Amino acid sequence: MAIRPRLAGKAHARAHQSIAARAFLDRVAPFFAGSEISGGPMLIATIVALVCTSTSLVPGWERFWDTQLRLEFGHARVHQSLAEWIDQALLPLFFIIIGTDVKRELVKGELSEWRTAAFPLFGSIGGMVVPVALFFAIGGGGAGAAGWGAVVTSDTAFGLALMAMFAGSLPAGVRALLLAFAAIDDLGGLLVIAFAYSHGFDPTGLAVAGGAFAAMLALRRLRWVSSLPYVLLAMLVWAGIFESGVHATIAGVVVGLVAPVAPRLDEERFAARVQDRVDRFQRAYRERQAVADDPQAEETAQHRVEKHLGYLDEMTSATDVTGERLVGLLNPWVSYLVLPLFVMSNVRIHLSGELIAESLGSTLALGVAAGLALGKPLGFLTFSALGTRLGLAALPERVTWGMIVAVGALAGIGFTLSLFVAGLAFGEGALREEASLAVLCASALAGTAGYFLLRWQARKQE
Known part of the structure; x- marks a missing residue:
């Protein structure tokens, strides 16, 4: 959840010699070197994109x-732009991670009990309904109405990166809630993309994807071990969804939900099965040493040693x-x-005084900014509190309402999918730039609020 133990130990040793190194270890390193999705590279990419689109340093950047x-x-x-290939072919890898992590939390993690699992579900419903309602209340009319989908989703990467800074001080249930909320929220956003912003629909593609998904489930039931069939079927799921006209990021969530989150062999069964084989390996190894002077006998004994090692x-x-x-393979x-x-391919904001003045009016x-920075936290908190009040939801162990307020603030970070939806809704032009600038400002405000609220809760725990 935070920086890897070996890397943390190495950095901690250096920190004894430098206050700056200690501050880096405690606050900055998890933002770049965590075992979770790291938000630091995204932050750098955002700055690079803003500089390149707002200045003449890179004239051919958008082209x-x-x-x-x-x-x-x-x-x-099939012909698409490089940016569209990144959206359709690479972004699903991110959602494989999200789907797998959520399944793990639901099966054996902090959300394995149905009432704790219902808590982020209630929060996610509120986190989608209230921002959309607030968006239409402020800016529902005119050409900008198509941008309502930009306030539906939260950004998992930045939220988890900020959470990782305080991983040692907060209970695991806080991260589980943020992860589950963001995953359900992102799934809602993907459904919005699929049905509100996708053009054309081919049921044949969905049938192919459904057949490939069913085949993956069948292999799981048969306890098939080799990864090659799963990789090929996952590619077929992606191709089917892509061909159907539904956005291919849905394929990432689907594939992530298939991934096993429990070992095929637990530790107790492993110990029972390998003890006799270890004894046989030791006997075979001693036999090989005993016949070292006889090449033919040594080769036969070596085969037995290798066989036991393979088992x-x-x-x-x-x-x-x-x-x-x-x-672990996909995270880096x-x-x-x-x-x-x-x-870098989706931030298309030409920062200028004129754009800022137009956005303020x-x-x-205003609808996008209010929907994310205000509507998201308000919807998450009110609906989760309602679910708890009705007895249908419960907080995970050791999680307090103060921590929930911090999670609610992080919910206002829209960024990834919000920028993507703004591009789908408006294409190129002034409306996309206004919506994207509002997403960046609201995300910065929500991230800052979330950071200080997490810091406050972490200090209370310490």
Whole structure:
């Protein structure tokens, strides 16, 4: 959840010699070097994108991301811009992580009891309904009305990165709530994208994706171990959803929910199965040493040694959790490549005094900013409190309402999907820039509030 133990120990040793190093370890390092999705690279990518779009330093910046890439196979051909390929082909990797993490929390984590699982569900409903209602109340009329989807989703990456800074002081249930809320929230946003902002629909593609998903579930039931069939079927799920006209990020969530979150072999069964094999390996190893002077006999004994080692290796692999291994494999790629590329290709804001002045008087910008920074926390808190009051939801153990207020503040960070929806809703032009600027301002405000509220709660715990 925070910086890796070995890296933390190394940095901690250096911190004894430098106050600055100690401050970096405690506050900044998790934002870049955490085992979770890291928000630091996204922040740097945002700054780079704003500089490149708002100055003449990189004149061909936006034209580069709009470069058309074509794929042809026989009579079938697909052509999209580089930015669209990043959205459709790379961003689903991020949602594989989200889907897997949420499944883990629901199956064996802090949300495994139905009333604690219902808490973020109630909060997510409020976190989608109230911001949209507030958006339409402020800027519902005119051409800007199409931007209502920008206030539906929260940004998981930045929220988790800020949470990681205080991981050692806050109970695990706080992170689980934020993760579950953001995942349900993102799923709601993906459904909004699928049905409100996707153009055209091909049921054949969804049928192909559904068949591939069913095949993955069947392999799981058969306890199939090899990863190759799952990878091929996951690609087929993505291709089917992509072809259907529904945004392909849905495929990431679907694939993530298939990933196992429990080992095939628990520790007790592992100990029972390998003890006899370890004894046999030791006997075979001693036999090989005893016949070292006879090359033919030594080769035969070596085969027996290798056979026992292979068995032990497979049994050890069976104690690994596939979902955790998948998340660990994807995290660095998503943190340092996928999300920064997404941000750089989707931030299209030409900062200027004119844009800021227009945004201040724009009902679209005010509606987006209020929906995220105010509507998200308000909806999350009121609906989760309502669910608790009705006895249908409960806080996880050791989680306080003060911590819930901090999570509610983090819910106002819209960023990733909000910028994406703004692009889908308005294409290129002034309305997209106004909505995107409002998303950035609201996210900065919510992130700052969330940071100080988390810091306050962490100090209370300490």
